[in-house]
Amino acid sequence: VASNLRNRSRAGAARKLRVGAIDSAAAGLLPALLRDFRAKHPDIAVQLLEDKTVRLLPKILTGALDLAFVRPPASADKRLEFRDLLQETAIVAFPQRHALAKRTSITLAEIAEEAMLVPDRRSRPHSHDLTMKLFEQAGLTPRMVQVADEKQTIINLVATKLGVAIVPRWTARMAVTGVRFVSLRPKQS
Numbered sequence: 001v002a003s004n005l006r007n008r009s010r011a012g013a014a015r016k017l018r019v020g021a022i023d024s025a026a027a028g029l030l031p032a033l034l035r036d037f038r039a040k041h042p043d044i045a046v047q048l049l050e051d052k053t054v055r056l057l058p059k060i061l062t063g064a065l066d067l068a069f070v071r072p073p074a075s076a077d078k079r080l081e082f083r084d085l086l087q088e089t090a091i092v093a094f095p096q097r098h099a100l101a102k103r104t105s106i107t108l109a110e111i112a113e114e115a116m117l118v119p120d121r122r123s124r125p126h127s128h129d130l131t132m133k134l135f136e137q138a139g140l141t142p143r144m145v146q147v148a149d150e151k152q153t154i155i156n157l158v159a160t161k162l163g164v165a166i167v168p169r170w171t172a173r174m175a176v177t178g179v180r181f182v183s184l185r186p187k188q189s
Contacts, residue, residue, distance in 0.1 A: 016045045020056035020068030023151065024088060028170025029069060053126075071126050088168040090130060092182045093154070095161040101180040108138040108184070115145040115163035123149045131166045134184075155179055 017037075021030055026048065034046055049056070053070040060068055061079060072082050092111060094101035100110065112135070119127040135142045145163050148154050152174060154165045159178035172181040 015043060016047060017067075018047045018049070018065045020049045020051060020059060020065045020070070022053055022056070022070055023050060024168050024170055025069035026050045027173065028088075028168070029086070088170070090134065090166050090184050091169050091172060092184050093158045093165045093167050093171065094180050094182060095158055095164075096178045096180045098161075098164070098180075100164075101182060103182050105183040105185050108134060108140055111164060112138075112140045113143060116142040117146045117148060117154050117157050117163045117165040118142065118144050119151070119154065120147045120149050127151070127168075134166060152176075 019030075030048070034048075037044075037046065049059070049065065053068075053073060056065065056068040056070055057073070057077065057080065059065040061077065069085070072084075076082055092100075092106055100106055100114075116131070118131050121128040131142060146157060148157060151167055151171050154167065155171060155174050155176045157163065158165055159176050161178075166184065167181075169181075
């Protein structure tokens, strides 16, 4: 979570809280948080803006947002305050009838030869790098067959049996017929 220290006091006075969020936070974390916030503060309207970290942080500095749920950048602006909330866990999305989809967990070595769907690096650098780094750390190279921008698109491509994908755990909440999610064990055990 990032917030501008100077803008924090204005949020309550305006009776509007302007919140930015990356897709994983907007889909996986914020629904329950917003429900709880609204129960405690029904008089405060929440305006939600979904975007990438690189576009949300400047909006906090200009006062267009009060806080944002982001991935912390490599070098953070000293005018912003960051607090760690959670770590995303990676899982593997398989077509439902895939032989490995019946497993309760899987290793990278077991999916190294699978056709892999990977987020585009230009639009989703964190998600792209997550997949690539996991394979690199295991001494493996993924067999990439398709690149796509959005996680929803990638999950739907998995459903069409085009390949498998490493995705954050929150993605399992997407209601897509024909996809099964399996826990990923990064190391052989």
